[in-house]
Amino acid sequence: MKNTILIFTFFISCFLQAQSPIIPLRSHGDHITNGCYLKDIENELLPFTGTWTYQEGNKKVTLKFQRVRMHLNMSYPSYYKDILEAKYKVEVNNVVVFDNLNDPFNIPGKRTISGGIFKGDKYLVTFVDDLKCETWGEAKIWIENGKLHWDMDWENMGPFIEDPCPQSREDDNFYDNMTLPWNMVLTKQPVLGGS
Amino acid sequence: MKKILPILFLLFLINTLYMCKDDDYLHNSHLHENVEKKQISFKEFLTNVKDKNKVKKTIFSNFGGNENISQKEDLGWQIDTLQVNQIITPEKTTYTFAVIELTDTIQGFRNVIIEESLNDTKIYLVHYPNGIDNVNHSTSEVIVEELDGIIGKAKSCFELVYQCQACGSNTCDYAPGWVLVEVPCGGSDGGGGNDPGEGTPTDPIPGGLDPQDGGGGGGNNNNLPACQSLNNKLNEPLQNEQNFETRIEFLKQKVFNSGDEWGFINQNPSEDPNINSNANNQYNPARAKTLDDGRKAVIFDIYGPHIFGYMHTHPNNETTMGIHSAADILEFLKMVKYRYEMGLSTDDTYGIVVGNHGVYSLKIDNINDFMAGYGSYSGDLLREFIDNFKENYRDKVANRPISDNNQSKNEKALLQFLDLIKSDTGIGLYRATNDLNGWHKLQLTSNGQVQSIYCN
Numbered sequence A: 001m002k003n004t005i006l007i008f009t010f011f012i013s014c015f016l017q018a019q020s021p022i023i024p025l026r027s028h029g030d031h032i033t034n035g036c037y038l039k040d041i042e043n044e045l046l047p048f049t050g051t052w053t054y055q056e057g058n059k060k061v062t063l064k065f066q067r068v069r070m071h072l073n074m075s076y077p078s079y080y081k082d083i084l085e086a087k088y089k090v091e092v093n094n095v096v097v098f099d100n101l102n103d104p105f106n107i108p109g110k111r112t113i114s115g116g117i118f119k120g121d122k123y124l125v126t127f128v129d130d131l132k133c134e135t136w137g138e139a140k141i142w143i144e145n146g147k148l149h150w151d152m153d154w155e156n157m158g159p160f161i162e163d164p165c166p167q168s169r170e171d172d173n174f175y176d177n178m179t180l181p182w183n184m185v186l187t188k189q190p191v192l193g194g195s
Numbered sequence B: 001m002k003k004i005l006p007i008l009f010l011l012f013l014i015n016t017l018y019m020c021k022d023d024d025y026l027h028n029s030h031l032h033e034n035v036e037k038k039q040i041s042f043k044e045f046l047t048n049v050k051d052k053n054k055v056k057k058t059i060f061s062n063f064g065g066n067e068n069i070s071q072k073e074d075l076g077w078q079i080d081t082l083q084v085n086q087i088i089t090p091e092k093t094t095y096t097f098a099v100i101e102l103t104d105t106i107q108g109f110r111n112v113i114i115e116e117s118l119n120d121t122k123i124y125l126v127h128y129p130n131g132i133d134n135v136n137h138s139t140s141e142v143i144v145e146e147l148d149g150i151i152g153k154a155k156s157c158f159e160l161v162y163q164c165q166a167c168g169s170n171t172c173d174y175a176p177g178w179v180l181v182e183v184p185c186g187g188s189d190g191g192g193g194n195d196p197g198e199g200t201p202t203d204p205i206p207g208g209l210d211p212q213d214g215g216g217g218g219g220n221n222n223n224l225p226a227c228q229s230l231n232n233k234l235n236e237p238l239q240n241e242q243n244f245e246t247r248i249e250f251l252k253q254k255v256f257n258s259g260d261e262w263g264f265i266n267q268n269p270s271e272d273p274n275i276n277s278n279a280n281n282q283y284n285p286a287r288a289k290t291l292d293d294g295r296k297a298v299i300f301d302i303y304g305p306h307i308f309g310y311m312h313t314h315p316n317n318e319t320t321m322g323i324h325s326a327a328d329i330l331e332f333l334k335m336v337k338y339r340y341e342m343g344l345s346t347d348d349t350y351g352i353v354v355g356n357h358g359v360y361s362l363k364i365d366n367i368n369d370f371m372a373g374y375g376s377y378s379g380d381l382l383r384e385f386i387d388n389f390k391e392n393y394r395d396k397v398a399n400r401p402i403s404d405n406n407q408s409k410n411e412k413a414l415l416q417f418l419d420l421i422k423s424d425t426g427i428g429l430y431r432a433t434n435d436l437n438g439w440h441k442l443q444l445t446s447n448g449q450v451q452s453i454y455c456n
Helices: A002-019 B005-018 B042-048 B052-059 B225-234 B244-257 B326-341 B367-372 B379-398 B407-425
Strands: A022-024 A037-039 A050-056 A059-073 A079-092 A095-099 A113-119 A122-129 A135-144 A147-158 A183-188 B036-040 B069-071 B077-088 B093-101 B109-116 B121-128 B140-147 B155-162 B178-183 B263-267 B282-285 B287-290 B296-299 B307-313 B350-355 B358-364 B427-432 B439-444 B450-455
Touching (some): A059 A183, A059 B379, A135 B379, B042 B077, B225 B244, B326 B358, B407 B427, B407 B439
Parallel strands (some): A022 A037, A037 A079, B307 B350
Antiparallel strands (some): A050 A183, A059 A079, A113 A122, A122 A135, A135 A147, B069 B077, B140 B155, B263 B282, B439 B450
């Protein structure tokens, strides 16, 4: 029986291997073939995972990053990829402005912060601001001296997904005040001990 | 024959007004004080058409259903309701629709014309089996069939013959100089209309039988509608010494002498549902945001269906690519979607980047792909599409070394990316000639190389 289980597991593994050739996470371009799996073999995404906080004046931001395994990119070639995804909470004067910290991860169409690719030691994530007519932007994140740096880039800021957003034309400072600050340095929160 | 004569009279009248035309011809909204030609939405058509029962019985299965595509199931074709051309004269009003063929047995292309007079409504199916030759101005065949509840009644056959009208110039001005000459219908289908009629040339067909009125140009003619639209922009008349071409030339200079982005929005205020205006083809400078480093970046604010084009610069520097960014492409798609949803023409939409490689325009090559894909996405599905879109753009285009930032590699990368979304968007890429006299369609060959095809 034990041998049967081992043989069965072996064949299943071979089957999965044949179906999803595993390539490094930083692979790109012609190296990506249909059905392959860009795996975080070297655990480059792990240091980002966990809960991070930022405080500036009366604004407090909490970001919770998680590594999502085998996120499916539905294009051609379609492929699986390990990515970072984050949920966040913003409080202003202790009043919650936005909070999706407890929402599930890896739900299609529900990602507000998700990666991504590495450019050097920086990881690029997309941020969709649900409070700003779904304006989307791109941020570079990296860890330096134990702190997580967040740097949003206007040049990769995109249009509203569906909403014509009249307030963007009425408010000259509309883009200056996104729900998340353009630049942050966040501190990692300790993981609470548990059983 | 008798039923065709009135429409031919209409054509004669309108041709007289078009002879040696002045600038009025190029403006869609008003051509002559007694003739009005404009594009309307399908909703407007439904509001205006008199004999809805006849129209419904003949060619629509359901007025109140999907208003973007209407059909009678047994016809083998359906009309495209995205663009309706209306021509009004004192005697008649015509509505022209392009026909979408559901089979591939029809050569050339067809239009449907609904003609309303005081006491009657007639519906014609007009077939151009060999297309229309706008290049060499050769004679084309035109078959006119009246639809009257019962499909397939008598047909009348014509030849569309270009007439050379010098109009004081030394070169031959063909436009709009078409005439229809009635000829016997050939073939074994009986074809009705064997009455040779008077055999005298009749006059051009502005009111609906002009194939361009229906946005016709089905798959068998040689002109790419996108190219035609882009060439039309290059040939735009000057208004206050400015036009499309002068603005492109202005932006070309800015690429190299300014670190800021510069741009224009092209819109039809007459199509803005929030204002009362008759203006068309208006250009406004794009808004700009000042970045932390003092440079200015363009904001497009595609916020309504009246906006149909944009053009902007990508400044010349080591890291900026002279091709469309992900945001530029999504902005273009959003613009097309707004217009599509409001039943406005998407043929003229464009999104142009002027950079150090030249002038590139996005166009919709296949509106059916757009309608079935991006045009139908909303909510979570749209967001997921955009998530994948951004990821693929990063992978194919953005995540390349700086050493790859040159024209050939940028074009190839962009085309590789656009191929990924083509089935969902129908999108195509065009590059203007350096002298702004025409356009090349860009595409990848089967072995992945960039191919440029001069188009007119």
